[in-house]
Amino acid sequence: MLAKFVLRRALAAIPVVVGVTVITFFLMHSTAGSYVPGLALNPNLTAKDVALLRSQLGLDQPLWIQYLDWTGVAWVVQHLGLGSLLVGANEATPGLLQGSFGQSMVDGTSVSSQLFDRLPNTILLTVTAILIGIAVSIPLGVIGAMRRGTRVDNALTTVSVAGVAVPQFWLGLICILFFSVRLHDWGLPFLPSSGLQTPFTGGALLDRLAHLIMPAAVLSFVYLAIWSRFTRSSMLEVLSQDYVRTARAKGMGERRVTYFHALRNAVIPLVTLVGLELPGLVSGGLVVEAVFGWPGIGLLAYQRALAYDYTMVLGIVTFASILVVAGNLLADVLYASFDPRIRLA
Amino acid sequence: MIDQLAVDELQRVGTTSAGVTGRRSRSYLGESWERLRENRIGMLAGYVILFLAIVAILAPVFSQFVTHVQPDRQDLDSQFLPPGVHHWLGADETGRDTLTRLIWGARVSLGVGFLTVTMQIIVGGGVGLVAGFFSGWVDNVLMRIVDMVLAIPAIFLFILMAILFTPNTVTLSLIIASVGWGGVARLVRGEVLSVRSRDFMLATRSLGAGNVRLILRHLLPNVLPVMIVAASLGVGAIILAEAALDFLGFGIHPPTPSWGNMLSNAQTYFAHSTWLVVFPGIMIFVTVLAANLFGNAIRDAFDPRLR
Numbered sequence: 001m002l003a004k005f006v007l008r009r010a011l012a013a014i015p016v017v018v019g020v021t022v023i024t025f026f027l028m029h030s031t032a033g034s035y036v037p038g039l040a041l042n043p044n045l046t047a048k049d050v051a052l053l054r055s056q057l058g059l060d061q062p063l064w065i066q067y068l069d070w071t072g073v074a075w076v077v078q079h080l081g082l083g084s085l086l087v088g089a090n091e092a093t094p095g096l097l098q099g100s101f102g103q104s105m106v107d108g109t110s111v112s113s114q115l116f117d118r119l120p121n122t123i124l125l126t127v128t129a130i131l132i133g134i135a136v137s138i139p140l141g142v143i144g145a146m147r148r149g150t151r152v153d154n155a156l157t158t159v160s161v162a163g164v165a166v167p168q169f170w171l172g173l174i175c176i177l178f179f180s181v182r183l184h185d186w187g188l189p190f191l192p193s194s195g196l197q198t199p200f201t202g203g204a205l206l207d208r209l210a211h212l213i214m215p216a217a218v219l220s221f222v223y224l225a226i227w228s229r230f231t232r233s234s235m236l237e238v239l240s241q242d243y244v245r246t247a248r249a250k251g252m253g254e255r256r257v258t259y260f261h262a263l264r265n266a267v268i269p270l271v272t273l274v275g276l277e278l279p280g281l282v283s284g285g286l287v288v289e290a291v292f293g294w295p296g297i298g299l300l301a302y303q304r305a306l307a308y309d310y311t312m313v314l315g316i317v318t319f320a321s322i323l324v325v326a327g328n329l330l331a332d333v334l335y336a337s338f339d340p341r342i343r344l345a
Numbered sequence: 346m347i348d349q350l351a352v353d354e355l356q357r358v359g360t361t362s363a364g365v366t367g368r369r370s371r372s373y374l375g376e377s378w379e380r381l382r383e384n385r386i387g388m389l390a391g392y393v394i395l396f397l398a399i400v401a402i403l404a405p406v407f408s409q410f411v412t413h414v415q416p417d418r419q420d421l422d423s424q425f426l427p428p429g430v431h432h433w434l435g436a437d438e439t440g441r442d443t444l445t446r447l448i449w450g451a452r453v454s455l456g457v458g459f460l461t462v463t464m465q466i467i468v469g470g471g472v473g474l475v476a477g478f479f480s481g482w483v484d485n486v487l488m489r490i491v492d493m494v495l496a497i498p499a500i501f502l503f504i505l506m507a508i509l510f511t512p513n514t515v516t517l518s519l520i521i522a523s524v525g526w527g528g529v530a531r532l533v534r535g536e537v538l539s540v541r542s543r544d545f546m547l548a549t550r551s552l553g554a555g556n557v558r559l560i561l562r563h564l565l566p567n568v569l570p571v572m573i574v575a576a577s578l579g580v581g582a583i584i585l586a587e588a589a590l591d592f593l594g595f596g597i598h599p600p601t602p603s604w605g606n607m608l609s610n611a612q613t614y615f616a617h618s619t620w621l622v623v624f625p626g627i628m629i630f631v632t633v634l635a636a637n638l639f640g641n642a643i644r645d646a647f648d649p650r651l652r
Contacts, residue, residue: 019493165634170626283498305504317501
């Protein structure tokens with residue numbers, strides 16, 4: 001039953017992935033056309049050189065052949081000995097199907113190698129942010145629920161409503177202003193304002209932690225605001241269930257009822273909510289990465305977009321989108337294995 | 346006893362608004378409006394938005410009569426002047442008045458906010474109505490397209506398109522709406538599916554109503570509350586996204602002032618001129634907060650699923 005569900009979902013995801021590659025590819029090409037960054041600025045290149053370069057990069061071929069080449073379909077077709085189907089196509093290079101996301105138009109580096117260089121940094125940042133979010137929001141939510149209607153609860157509600165309205169990049173700037181600039185001015189210990197570690201001398205665990213804490217905290221702020229509200233309402237709902245009353249009727253202590261019986265069931269829906277963030281692991285931190293100069297995938301995409309390196313941006317966007325589809329699939333499957341009713345839908 | 350009740354009910358249904366029961370019959374939207382007006386925080390937030398909108402529209406008037414400078418007027422004598430008598434909220438690196446620029450920046454934020462929401466409600470609502478009403482392959486195709494659009498991380502899609510268009514208020518709205526319509530379409534489709542199966546739809550169809558009439562006259566009014574709620578809850582997120590794009594340099598470019606690009610500019614100087622980074626952020630925060638609170642109030646008043 002579960003296997004059938006997984007198979008059905010996986011098959012449904014394929015057209016979505018194909019559609020995503022079509023959208024991003026054609027969007028990117030209508031954006032950039034056949035523009036090669038820097039070409040027009042180089043006085044040593046004649047029109048003939050430019051045409052040669054364009055031809056080497058495959059930019060003179062029809063768009064649909066470029067698409068098939070980029071996705072790796074052309075490679076498969078040619079290796080099956082059916083190359084004559086692709087009229088006028090050059091020798092195809094491995095594409096998405098072969099796990100290659102293309103090359104940078106600016107420096108010729110492979111997109112995949114750049115991605116995998118940066119991926120650990122991005123995952124470190126987002127996972128830390130999610131962990132901070134969980135570690136802080138669950139206690140806050142429980143406190144809000146236990147002291148429902150009191151001043152503490154109202155204050156928590158206000159903070160969480162306000163938290164969703166704070167622009168992440170502004171919060172980042174304010175944090176840098178206080179924790180890096182002002183503390184430094186006052187001669188107090190301060191946090192580094194950007195990067196993964198101190199250049200040249202850094203790299204020790206403590207140094208890396210000091211660089212990680214501020215971006216991760218800023219990134220976790222939105223999660224905090226949403227998840228603590230969610231835990232609170234989920235907790236309130238569970239506390240009114242019959243089995244909680246039964247537990248109390250049996251003479252169980254309030255503390256034990258709260259933490260063992262109620263909380264465990266209250267956080268189950270939160271798992272789904274946290275799971276919804278998984279697809280955003282790679283893209284969610286772009287703004288924060290840009291503010292803190294955190295060398296992750298978001299910063300890479302941002303810098304390359306500013307430099308009009310559109311094959312690189314295309315590769316990153318496609319990679320991130322495939323992760324989103326895979327993440328959604330994973331969340332569906334996990335949820336279905338927890339809750340058998342979902343499989344029937 | 347039961348019979349008497351049934352008779353009363355029949356009489357009440359049979360009479361007009363000046364009926365025997367004395368209860369004025371009101372439309373759903375009218376009733377919701379009454380509920381909204383009782384929500385004090387929500388109404389306050391609504392007035393804040395209204396005030397900001399008026400300020401934005403009247404920006405030239407404020408420039409002329411209140412701050413006495415234009416947003417791009419440079420004044421090298423007041424470089425980095427802290428907030429004070431001359432410049433109430435300080436001045437930036439070329440002596441431009443922060444308050445004036447904030448007022449003009451409100452045009453961008455609110456303009457994009459409202460324009461985007463309008464676009465995504467019209468497109469998303471239309472797609473949702475059609476997909477839900479016709480179901481079958483139409484529904485399948487449209488919803489798979491929605492899946493694709495929503496699978497591409499929004500910020501990347503924004504950046505891709507920001508390179509394609511020269512960003513101004515209208516193109517930025519188009520860019521943000523081209524992602525936002527997907528969520529609205531899903532929401533409206535879900536609501537349509539539940540309304541569609543009700544008896545009155547079958548009755549109307551059996552009276553000979555065509556598809557267009559069914560959708561526009563019977564389905565649309567029933568999903569309108571959901572669309573209103575989606576619209577009002579969407580504005581805050583849109584304003585945040587727009588500010589982030591401006592900040593990253595993919596949105597409104599200087600010298601046109603926007604809260605996002607003012608913050609981007611302030612990054613260079615904020616160590617010594619704190620006000621440059623504080624005030625635009627506060628404007629974004631207050632606007633988004635008011636939009637969210639007003640959106641929540643609208644949801645509480647209008648959402649039929651909360652009944």
